Amino acid sequence: MRCPTCKKDNTLRPWEGLTTVMGVEVEGRGQRCRSCDEILIELTERGRQERLAAERLVARGIRSGVEFKFVRKLAGLRANEVADMFGVRKETVSRWERGEVEIPRTAAYALGELFAHPKLTRQQLEAFAQP
Amino acid sequence: MCRLDRIVITRHANQRMNNRGATEPDVRKALLTATAAIRQVDRDNWRVEGGVDTDGDDLTLVCDIGVDVIVVTLF
Numbered sequence: 001m002r003c004p005t006c007k008k009d010n011t012l013r014p015w016e017g018l019t020t021v022m023g024v025e026v027e028g029r030g031q032r033c034r035s036c037d038e039i040l041i042e043l044t045e046r047g048r049q050e051r052l053a054a055e056r057l058v059a060r061g062i063r064s065g066v067e068f069k070f071v072r073k074l075a076g077l078r079a080n081e082v083a084d085m086f087g088v089r090k091e092t093v094s095r096w097e098r099g100e101v102e103i104p105r106t107a108a109y110a111l112g113e114l115f116a117h118p119k120l121t122r123q124q125l126e127a128f129a130q131p
Numbered sequence: 132m133c134r135l136d137r138i139v140i141t142r143h144a145n146q147r148m149n150n151r152g153a154t155e156p157d158v159r160k161a162l163l164t165a166t167a168a169i170r171q172v173d174r175d176n177w178r179v180e181g182g183v184d185t186d187g188d189d190l191t192l193v194c195d196i197g198v199d200v201i202v203v204t205l206f
Contacts, residue, residue, distance in 0.1 A: 004141060004195040004203055007175070022149055030139075040201065041145060043138040047155035066152055073154045073185055 006036035015039060021046075022070050024053040050074055058112035065099040068111060072097075075115040085125045086110065137199040138162070144202045151205065157184035158202060161192055168196075176203055 002009050015032035018025050019041070026049045030041035041049075054074045057067050072082055079097070083090040086107055095101040113121040138158070140148070148158070166181030171193070179192040195201040 001139075001198060001201075004176075004201045019145070020149065022152075039142045039145075040139045043140055043155055043158060043202075044136060046140055046145065046148070050154055069152055070154065073152075073156065076156075078186065 001031075001040075003033040003036060003038055004040075005038040006033060008033070008035050011035040012040065019049065021049045021053040022057070022067065024056050026052045026056075054115060058115055062103070062108040062112060065097040065103065068103055068108065069097040071111055071115050075111070075118060077114065082111065082114075085114075085122065085129070087129065138202065139199050140202045141204075144204050147205050153184060153190065153205060157190060158192070158205065160185055161190035161205070162200065165192070168194075 001012055003011050011033045012031040013034055014029070016027070016029045019028035019039075020026075028041060028045065028049055030039055030045060032039050050070075051074060054071050057071060062068050062071055072079070079093045080090045083093045086093075088107075092101070096103040096107070110121065110125065114125075140158070148154070161182030161184055162179065164182040165179045167179075169178045169180065171178055174193075176193055176195045179194050182190055182192070184190040190205060192205045193203045195203055
């Protein structure tokens with residue numbers, strides 16, 4: 001594969017090192033160009049790093065709207081689905097994610113549970129919503 | 132190539148994903164839903180437009196398309 005930055009052939013070598021995903025340092029691997037120092041990462045590898053970063057954010061506690069949105073997306077949930085499960089309007093979730101309104105701790109915790117145990121947590125939240 | 136999972140990202144694209152809050156599924160969906168790939172002759176790459184991320188928001192990618200799809204940047 002040709003380096004997309006310096007356009008030279010046969011300069012890419014295997015690389016392993018620390019990389020940052022959403023402010024979380026994780027171990028990564030890919031290819032590094034020995035000519036221009038470019039680092040290329042396969043998208044599937046980036047996905048692995050994202051899940052690792054999300055696990056660490058959930059363990060530490062989701063603290064910001066950006067982190068909330070990141071974990072929500074990795075949990076495979078749309079904003080309206082989260083809104084329905086948490087009993088709030090979609091606009092409220094958008095305000096949490098834009099940092100306009102503080103995220104309730106219970107919502108941050110519940111999202112972490114949805115990421116870690118999607119099926120069980122969804123069932124529990126739906127059971128709460130029953131009249 | 133997207134369906135064959137031959138997708139690679141540069142260091143800059145990786146940083147742009149962090150800044151924009153874009154995830155791996157977002158990039159994958161933007162490539163699969165894109166409606167046009169416009170050749171940028173001066174930059175020797177392709178502007179992949181019309182795609183959306185997992186929330187349905189527009190996500191444009193600039194890619195070097197060869198044996199693999201190399202995502203150079205996104206916005």
